[in-house]
Amino acid sequence: MPIRDKTYDVLVAGGGNAALCAAITARQAGASVILVESAPKAFRGGNSRHTRNLRAMHDKPNAVLTDAYTEDEYWDDLLRVTGGNTDESLARMTIRASSGLFGWMRANGVRFQPSLTGTLNLGRTNAFFLGGGKALVNAYYLTAARLGVEILYDSEVISLNMDNGAVRSIDITWRGFPETLHARCVVASAGGFQANLDWMRQYWGDAVDNFVIRGTPYNRGGVLRNMLGQGVAAIGDPTQCHAVALDARAPKFDGGITTRLDSVPFSVVVNRNGDRFYDEGEDVWPKRYAIWGRLIAQQPEQIAYSICDARAFPLFMPSVFPAIVADTLEELAMKLKLDPAKLRDTIDAFNKAVKPGQVFDGSKLDGNATEGLAPNKTNWARAVDKPPFYGYPLRPGITFTYLGVRVNDKAQVLMDNGKPTGNLFASGEIMAGNILGKGYLAGFGMTIGTVFGRIAGQEAARRARN
Amino acid sequence: MRETDAVINARREIEVCNACRYCEGFCAVFPAIEQRRDFTAGDISYLANLCHNCRGCYYACQYAPPHQWGINIPATLAEVRNESYAEYAWPRPLARTFQRNGTLLSLAAALCLALVLFLGIRLNSATNFFGAHGTQPESFYTIIPLPVLQAVGIASFGFSLLALAMGARSFWRDAGPRDKVTPSALGIALWDVLTLKNLGGGGNGCNDNSEAFSMRRRYLHHAMFYGFLLCFAATCTGFVYHSFLGWPAPYPFLSLPVLLGTVGGIGLIAGSVGMVAMRFADDPVPNVARLRGGDVALLLLLALIAVTGLVLLAVRATGAMGLAMSIHLGFILAFFLMLPYSKMVHGVYRTAALLRRAVERTMKPLGGE
Ligand SMILES: Cc1cc2nc3c(=O)[nH]c(=O)nc-3n(C[C@H](O)[C@H](O)[C@H](O)COP(=O)(O)OP(=O)(O)OC[C@H]3O[C@@H](n4cnc5c(N)ncnc54)[C@H](O)[C@@H]3O)c2cc1C
Numbered sequence: 088m089p090i091r092d093k094t095y096d097v098l099v100a101g102g103g104n105a106a107l108c109a110a111i112t113a114r115q116a117g118a119s120v121i122l123v124e125s126a127p128k129a130f131r132g133g134n135s136r137h138t139r140n141l142r143a144m145h146d147k148p149n150a151v152l153t154d155a156y157t158e159d160e161y162w163d164d165l166l167r168v169t170g171g172n173t174d175e176s177l178a179r180m181t182i183r184a185s186s187g188l189f190g191w192m193r194a195n196g197v198r199f200q201p202s203l204t205g206t207l208n209l210g211r212t213n214a215f216f217l218g219g220g221k222a223l224v225n226a227y228y229l230t231a232a233r234l235g236v237e238i239l240y241d242s243e244v245i246s247l248n249m250d251n252g253a254v255r256s257i258d259i260t261w262r263g264f265p266e267t268l269h270a271r272c273v274v275a276s277a278g279g280f281q282a283n284l285d286w287m288r289q290y291w292g293d294a295v296d297n298f299v300i301r302g303t304p305y306n307r308g309g310v311l312r313n314m315l316g317q318g319v320a321a322i323g324d325p326t327q328c329h330a331v332a333l334d335a336r337a338p339k340f341d342g343g344i345t346t347r348l349d350s351v352p353f354s355v356v357v358n359r360n361g362d363r364f365y366d367e368g369e370d371v372w373p374k375r376y377a378i379w380g381r382l383i384a385q386q387p388e389q390i391a392y393s394i395c396d397a398r399a400f401p402l403f404m405p406s407v408f409p410a411i412v413a414d415t416l417e418e419l420a421m422k423l424k425l426d427p428a429k430l431r432d433t434i435d436a437f438n439k440a441v442k443p444g445q446v447f448d449g450s451k452l453d454g455n456a457t458e459g460l461a462p463n464k465t466n467w468a469r470a471v472d473k474p475p476f477y478g479y480p481l482r483p484g485i486t487f488t489y490l491g492v493r494v495n496d497k498a499q500v501l502m503d504n505g506k507p508t509g510n511l512f513a514s515g516e517i518m519a520g521n522i523l524g525k526g527y528l529a530g531f532g533m534t535i536g537t538v539f540g541r542i543a544g545q546e547a548a549r550r551a552r553n
Numbered sequence: 554m555r556e557t558d559a560v561i562n563a564r565r566e567i568e569v570c571n572a573c574r575y576c577e578g579f580c581a582v583f584p585a586i587e588q589r590r591d592f593t594a595g596d597i598s599y600l601a602n603l604c605h606n607c608r609g610c611y612y613a614c615q616y617a618p619p620h621q622w623g624i625n626i627p628a629t630l631a632e633v634r635n636e637s638y639a640e641y642a643w644p645r646p647l648a649r650t651f652q653r654n655g656t657l658l659s660l661a662a663a664l665c666l667a668l669v670l671f672l673g674i675r676l677n678s679a680t681n682f683f684g685a686h687g688t689q690p691e692s693f694y695t696i697i698p699l700p701v702l703q704a705v706g707i708a709s710f711g712f713s714l715l716a717l718a719m720g721a722r723s724f725w726r727d728a729g730p731r732d733k734v735t736p737s738a739l740g741i742a743l744w745d746v747l748t749l750k751n752l753g754g755g756g757n758g759c760n761d762n763s764e765a766f767s768m769r770r771r772y773l774h775h776a777m778f779y780g781f782l783l784c785f786a787a788t789c790t791g792f793v794y795h796s797f798l799g800w801p802a803p804y805p806f807l808s809l810p811v812l813l814g815t816v817g818g819i820g821l822i823a824g825s826v827g828m829v830a831m832r833f834a835d836d837p838v839p840n841v842a843r844l845r846g847g848d849v850a851l852l853l854l855l856a857l858i859a860v861t862g863l864v865l866l867a868v869r870a871t872g873a874m875g876l877a878m879s880i881h882l883g884f885i886l887a888f889f890l891m892l893p894y895s896k897m898v899h900g901v902y903r904t905a906a907l908l909r910r911a912v913e914r915t916m917k918p919l920g921g922e
């Protein structure tokens with residue numbers, strides 16, 4: 088229960104990775120801390136509970152990472168995915184700080200999987216949490232509680248009441264009842280706004296009704312909108328979000344990692360009308376994974392169908408939902424509610440266009456392409472003709488939004504006039520757009536949250552106790 | 554293994570895990586899942602018996618209840634595991650013993666106790682049964698003659714071993730053909746059994762009733778398991794002393810059999826009583842409440858065997874020896890008879906599952922990253 092007449096040193100808005108790192112760090116620096124999480128305990132931890140790894144720079148192999156991953160290589164990767172839409176000094180600071188995170192994370196309860204040489208191609212760049220993100224979040228909550236951080240579940244931050252560039256009081260609901268709290272400093276770590284479909288509708292129209300939100304339903308952007316409405320500087324394109332191809336049968340929220348589908352490169356993908364619309368074999372899947380959400384969002388009714396045959400079926404990770412199977416393409420079309428004659432035409436045309444080519448190799452760009460189609464498939468093109476046939480319906484799955492608040496290297500939130508606020512800090516998804524203005528680098532979200540969470544916690548505690 | 558509701562539900566959950574794989578660092582179950590894409594009922598029984606019930610994967614699961622998918626691997630696999638005990642029970646009609654196992658085990662213990670006491674008192678004169686025999690050689694056998702003791706012991710234990718072996722054979726076949734068992738696989742499996750490597754979520758410990766990890770269960774199981782082995786070693790040494798060296802029981806306090814038995818008995822009591830206590834303090838959600846009776850009855854039977862053994866040691870020179878020995882032997886008889894029809898079978902199937910896992914360890918996981 089929150090204490091009304093107490094002035095906390097630090098109030099943390101949010102309950103995911105970034106919030107927890109800030110709360111723990113501030114408490115360890117001696118501050119009194121209250122953390123306000125809008126989800127109930129069972130669903131605490133935001134999108135962080137769905138994660139599995141973070142990306143860390145390192146000069147030599149260690150207990151959880153193989154080989155080396157230098158600052159420059161990391162920076163190059165970031166530059167490539169963002170197309171330069173980043174802030175080099177904040178980015179390099181984050182990258183450098185990522186190499187020193189393990190000790191702190193371990194000390195606060197996080198456990199890692201031992202590095203797996205070779206098998207996982209991310210084993211070099213990304214450290215995997217033992218048990219995944221929920222285990223990480225559990226560990227941090229235990230640590231926070233042990234240190235004496237006050238934790239409110241089922242409590243939503245409604246407004247950070249700002250005056251003259253500083254937060255004076257904080258309106259929240261505590262289990263549905265309004266309360267006003269006081270804190271010397273505030274850390275905003277409440278994630279993006281992708282679960283707020285009405286806000287998303289402003290940019291996407293009614294297509295959002297066919298979007299799947301991969302993570303928590305609690306990231307509704309209330310804190311973000313509240314700050315932006317009080318003269319805080321925005322960063323990131325509000326219309327943009329990270330969208331991937333998901334199994335259309337995924338739940339509307341919180342389906343997490345398991346509803347993703349890796350079948351695209353080994354399939355023919357058609358829309359509602361039975362037409363192909365993009366090169367399924369453009370590049371290896373991890374590099375093209377994130378463009379397919381947008382592609383499907385642009386199709387009629389925001390749906391597409393991945394079709395493959397018995398030869399292709401064993402080549403990709405199973406989805407959580409069973410494939411739709413049929414002995415003929417017509418029967419498969421009926422099951423998927425597509426026009427059977429049209430699907431047959433599309434596949435026949437595709438099969439005819441496959442150039443007799445090189446050896447099929449699913450592990451690299453193998454150059455097996457079609458000829459004369461619009462669009463062509465440029466790799467892994469192979470006739471779809473070995474029954475049974477398999478189909479998966481696909482929808483756009485939204486991971487996060489890019490809009491955020493502008494911060495400096497002390498995690499201080501900046502006002503429209505470029506001046507830092509006196510006592511307001513931000514960490515995590517809510518400020519990730521400063522560094523990741525576009526695209527995505529696997530494991531970078533948790534790195535940003537951890538690095539800036541710790542900075543925000545440190546700075547907030549220092550300021551509050553001065 | 555039949556396609557029961559528990560198997561069907563386990564398959565659904567396991568297929569979620571196979572698409573997720575976040576728990577692969579916890580134990581042997583997840584790497585074994587990753588090597589498969591289709592799961593026969595036999596596969597699921599294998600995975601169920603491979604699970605050590607540490608609950609790590611339940612607390613770590615983003616799809617655990619109240620998520621609508623309600624993924625709860627420890628409870629789901631415990632259901633299948635219990636059904637698998639019935640499935641492989643030999644002779645077949647005794648499969649039913651796993652239905653109300655706690656009640657049955659308690660009844661068996663009471664009956665054996667009554668039987669041994671009744672016969673002990675009926676077939677002995679009161680002066681003999683209640684007389685003080687001091688520590689003269691063969692004092693125990695004045696109450697129950699050695700040949701009777703040996704015959705009943707060997708017959709009941711021997712039958713149980715046969716039944717366990719038949720069960721293990723059914724289990725092994727059910728999970729489908731596998732590569733040859735190599736000495737190195739045997740070594741790995743033995744190490745896994747002796748260290749309980751998989752009980753404790755990748756080395757951090759179990760989740761007893763919260764997200765916090767603890768080694769308590771692993772240590773208690775070790776106390777119980779190694780206590781049990783020491784008691785068994787005590788019996789074997791006694792047998793060697795008597796049959797080969799011509800030294801009949803009872804043995805002095807500082808003799809090998811008595812020392813082994815005493816230390817083992819204390820371990821057995823500490824381990825089993827501790828595990829009973831934990832069984833009541835556990836988080837109920839990743840558990841199957843219905844199975845608690847059988848688990849607790851077995852743990853208490855083990856504790857009672859050890860307690861009565863220690864009591865017998867204390868009173869063996871007095872007139873209470875006959876009574877104490879009859880009670881001790883009554884519990885042991887029940888244990889021998891119920892060995893293949895109690896939770897004790899988990900040791901056999903889990904060992905077999907670990908061996909299978911060790912055999913297939915070099916297979917590659919299916920699917921990409
Ligand atoms: C399926 C999936 C898998 C992912 N995998 C990875 C991965 O492996 N590695 C990686 O680096 N990134 C991954 N990401 C991205 C990653 O989730 C984010 O980058 C990261 O979790 C952001 O952390 P955060 O603490 O800022 O936000 P979150 O973890 O989303 O936390 C936001 C918190 O704020 C709370 N909140 C929201 N509004 C309010 C309010 N008004 N009042 C109070 N509380 C509020 C929410 O309840 C939540 O607890 C994944 C994302 C998804 C969806």
Ligand code: SF4
Binds near residue numbers: 576
């Ligand atoms: S138990 Fe849950 S988190 Fe673990 S692998 Fe299965 S689905 Fe994933």
Ligand code: SF4
Binds near residue numbers: 576579603605607751
């Ligand atoms: S041993 Fe533990 S982590 Fe492994 S499946 Fe069983 S409960 Fe889950």
